[in-house]
Amino acid sequence: MSSPVAAVIEVAARALVDSPDAVSVTETSQRGATVVELTVAAADVGKVIGRQGRTADALRTLLAATAHRHGIKATLEIRDPGGR
Secondary structure (H helix, E strand, O other), rough: OOOOHHHHHHHHHHHHHOOOOOEEEEEEEEOOEEEEEEOOOOOHHHHHOOOOHHHHHHHHHHHHHHHHHHHOOOEEEEEEEOOO
């Protein structure tokens, strides 16, 4: 992890899933904003997204608050573990 924004997402995601060792968080920079990509095991994707996307929305809110606190713009992308 290279930033506190990625660290917050990784800690939260590891707490949500059954396979915390399969959690992977990467950061890239696109158009002046940080894109945080979260990848989890295929069986845990539903837990990270949640009912009607509520958990994913909560993770995005947590990311936005942390990014604002550190003076950066960031977005969260939840990746399909198959790479699709």
